[in-house]
Amino acid sequence: MTDHPGQGAALDNLLDESRTFPPSQEFAAHANATAETYARANADREAFWADQAQMLHWDTAWDQVLDWSDAPFARWFAGGDLNVAYNCVDRHVAAGNGDRVAIHWEGEPGDSRAITYAELQREVCRTANALSSLGLAKGDRVAIYMQMIPETVFTMLACARLGLPHSVVFAGFSSEALRSRIDDAQARVVVTADGQFRRGSVAPLKPAVDEAVAQAPSVEHVVVVRRGGNEVAWNTGTDVWWHDIVERQSDQHTAEPMDSEHPLFILYTSGTTGKPKGILHTSGGYLTQVAYTHRTVFDLKPESDVYWCTADIGWVTGHSYIVYGPLANGATQVVYEGTPNTPHQGRHWEIVQKYGVTVYYTAPTLVRTFMKWGGDIPASYDLSSLRVLGTVGEPINPEAWMWFRDRIGGGRTPVVDTWWQTETGAIMISPLPGVTHTKPGSAQRPLPGISARVVDDNGAEVGRGEGGYLVLDEPWPAMLRGIWGDDERYRKTYWSTFADRGFYFAGDGAKYDEDADIWLLGRVDDVMNVSGHRISTTEVESALVSHRDVAEAAVVGASDSVTGQGIVAFVILNGDAAGDGDSGSAALADLRDHVASEIGPIAKPRQIMVVPELPKTRSGKIMRRLLRDVAEDREVGDVSTLADSSVMELISSGLRTGA
Numbered sequence: 001m002t003d004h005p006g007q008g009a010a011l012d013n014l015l016d017e018s019r020t021f022p023p024s025q026e027f028a029a030h031a032n033a034t035a036e037t038y039a040r041a042n043a044d045r046e047a048f049w050a051d052q053a054q055m056l057h058w059d060t061a062w063d064q065v066l067d068w069s070d071a072p073f074a075r076w077f078a079g080g081d082l083n084v085a086y087n088c089v090d091r092h093v094a095a096g097n098g099d100r101v102a103i104h105w106e107g108e109p110g111d112s113r114a115i116t117y118a119e120l121q122r123e124v125c126r127t128a129n130a131l132s133s134l135g136l137a138k139g140d141r142v143a144i145y146m147q148m149i150p151e152t153v154f155t156m157l158a159c160a161r162l163g164l165p166h167s168v169v170f171a172g173f174s175s176e177a178l179r180s181r182i183d184d185a186q187a188r189v190v191v192t193a194d195g196q197f198r199r200g201s202v203a204p205l206k207p208a209v210d211e212a213v214a215q216a217p218s219v220e221h222v223v224v225v226r227r228g229g230n231e232v233a234w235n236t237g238t239d240v241w242w243h244d245i246v247e248r249q250s251d252q253h254t255a256e257p258m259d260s261e262h263p264l265f266i267l268y269t270s271g272t273t274g275k276p277k278g279i280l281h282t283s284g285g286y287l288t289q290v291a292y293t294h295r296t297v298f299d300l301k302p303e304s305d306v307y308w309c310t311a312d313i314g315w316v317t318g319h320s321y322i323v324y325g326p327l328a329n330g331a332t333q334v335v336y337e338g339t340p341n342t343p344h345q346g347r348h349w350e351i352v353q354k355y356g357v358t359v360y361y362t363a364p365t366l367v368r369t370f371m372k373w374g375g376d377i378p379a380s381y382d383l384s385s386l387r388v389l390g391t392v393g394e395p396i397n398p399e400a401w402m403w404f405r406d407r408i409g410g411g412r413t414p415v416v417d418t419w420w421q422t423e424t425g426a427i428m429i430s431p432l433p434g435v436t437h438t439k440p441g442s443a444q445r446p447l448p449g450i451s452a453r454v455v456d457d458n459g460a461e462v463g464r465g466e467g468g469y470l471v472l473d474e475p476w477p478a479m480l481r482g483i484w485g486d487d488e489r490y491r492k493t494y495w496s497t498f499a500d501r502g503f504y505f506a507g508d509g510a511k512y513d514e515d516a517d518i519w520l521l522g523r524v525d526d527v528m529n530v531s532g533h534r535i536s537t538t539e540v541e542s543a544l545v546s547h548r549d550v551a552e553a554a555v556v557g558a559s560d561s562v563t564g565q566g567i568v569a570f571v572i573l574n575g576d577a578a579g580d581g582d583s584g585s586a587a588l589a590d591l592r593d594h595v596a597s598e599i600g601p602i603a604k605p606r607q608i609m610v611v612p613e614l615p616k617t618r619s620g621k622i623m624r625r626l627l628r629d630v631a632e633d634r635e636v637g638d639v640s641t642l643a644d645s646s647v648m649e650l651i652s653s654g655l656r657t658g659a
């Protein structure tokens with residue numbers, strides 16, 4: 001941890017928010033979770049989680065809800081057996097819901113496919129038989145390097161069915177990123193596609209796999225889905241077409257029960273703060289919590305809702321809230337292959353209208369992008385089917401939250417700001433849409449069954465109106481079971497900071513407001529120290545974004561001989577402001593004053609730079625550490641998980657010309 005000159009509280013509390021939105025009576029009357037849910041969980045946490053686990057199908061009952069004797073390595077529902085894929089697919093068919101659509105898949109070029117649960121069962125069985133025919137056995141690892149197509153879901157579920165831990169790697173990561181992940185997990189098979197549709201054209205995927213596999217001796221086979229139709233090089237020894245191997249298989253397969261702690265997948269974190277970590281998740285506890293949170297946070301009604309999570313499947317949100325959570329609950333959902341502005345900026349709203357989407361879960365970065373494109377675009381579609389909106393990935397600035405609720409939710413839908421991490425596996429802190437009086441910008445309360453606190457350097461809980469570090473002080477079912485192959489790094493990264501208290505250190509700053517609601521304030525690594533005040537990046541960014549000319553903002557602390565650190569802001573201006581040539585010094589001075597009046601003179605940026613883009617991970621998070629490198633005039637660090645690596649050059653060259 002960095003040093004903390006401001007003794008006691010780790011962060012200053014600057015931004016105030018007092019708007020609240022209670023759920024409508026009608027929503028509250030039919031909600032899956034009520035105030036009673038908190039009471040039951042508080043009365044007996046383990047009994048509460050056992051009740052949630054009971055909603056799944058177990059082949060063998062567990063002996064113990066939680067075995068924490070080897071902390072920090074947890075065992076949940078110890079001694080129990082279940083099959084994750086059976087729970088996500090077969091169970092619904094057996095219950096008579098085989099005709100329900102599981103996935104409305106929408107391809108970027110406009111092709112589409114509706115897949116019922118019965119069909120999903122046949123596809124997953126075929127895929128499982130195909131993987132078995134390649135000689136894979138329980139415990140072997142499979143790497144998946146594929147875009148948002150049905151075969152990706154089939155493969156993940158087939159792996160789960162066979163007990164093959166999967167490692168999904170964002171399609172679009174470099175061959176080196178893929179190689180290192182294949183190598184780390186010693187994957188025996190890679191499943192990929194020839195190419196993917198991206199902004200209207202085909203981006204090849206297979207060449208990156210070829211390059212990676214050439215240096216990854218653990219790989220015996222590469223299975224290739226034909227999607228892009230682009231020409232690919234072929235290695236006859238290893239490569240096999242999906243349509244050759246999968247389609248000829250039987251669509252019958254009996255799922256074998258797995259131990260509750262059998263590894264389900266490995267997934268690498270976004271790499272926002274440094275080298276990605278291979279996070280390990282297991283079966284019973286993970287499935288219990290993703291199903292429970294999906295049911296309660298989104299108030300899911302499987303018979304009537306059409307749910308859509310816009311995340312990529314290569315990110316944990318795609319694992320938990322496209323694949324495992326929704327399918328465990330028998331939901332009907334939309335899966336969209338492409339980018340939000342192909343072929344036009346209304347694509348998402350067109351899809352909402354087409355399928356009558358009721359629950360829409362996305363990232364703050366996308367909300368800010370929609371704001372930048374303008375409210376007229378969503379206004380020309382029928383969005384009246386929407387009833388719950390959610391965000392994840394970064395703090396959502398209050399102004400973006402308000403825009404989301406008003407322009408997309410018609411001023412009527414609850415907005416749930418969900419805090420969680422790859423490591424937590426499932427949502428941890430979030431409003432409940434039928435209970436909570438929501439507040440723009442705050443994730444508010446730990447969910448029933450979850451415990452989180454904001455503490456100071458010594459691990460003592462801070463008071464209302466004070467900031468500090470976010471910790472999780474009780475184990476939870478979907479918690480990571482370690483970092484793949486590196487127990488030491490697991491202990492050190494998450495459990496050493498507050499070792500004497502046994503807290504999990506999340507790495508995020510947070511504060512309590514006067515109602516004891518939690519506000520996430522960005523990474524602890526990103527906290528700025530200006531003349532002894534510890535200021536969160538999030539609060540300054542929110543102040544900037546609340547100015548009408550600013551579409552997006554990223555703030556970093558750069559070393560300053562006078563103040564210790566100085567605040568340097570990178571802003572993207574809104575369409576109008578960017579166009580009128582008024583990004584000169586007067587406009588920037590106005591922005592600095594705006595920050596001072598919103599949160600106080602101490603937070604006034606030393607410097608504001610107008611940029612065309614911000615560096616983001618594939619999951620849409622701003623990589624402040626790279627901007628800090630720019631602000632301090634250093635060579636920029638690891639960019640391997642950046643969505644678009646040319647952005648850094650764009651930013652640096654713009655700066656040199658004095659923007």
Ligand code: ATP
Nearest residue numbers: 269270271272273393394395418419420421422520
């Ligand atoms: P790495 O750990 O490699 O740096 P990462 O932390 O970006 O990558 P993820 O697990 O995808 O990888 O992201 C989790 C982080 O995202 C959280 O620790 C938090 O900083 C941020 N986050 C997620 N949801 C929210 C939210 N609702 N509000 C604020 N921050 C959020």
Ligand code: MG
Nearest residue numbers: 269273421507
């Ligand atoms: Mg992280």
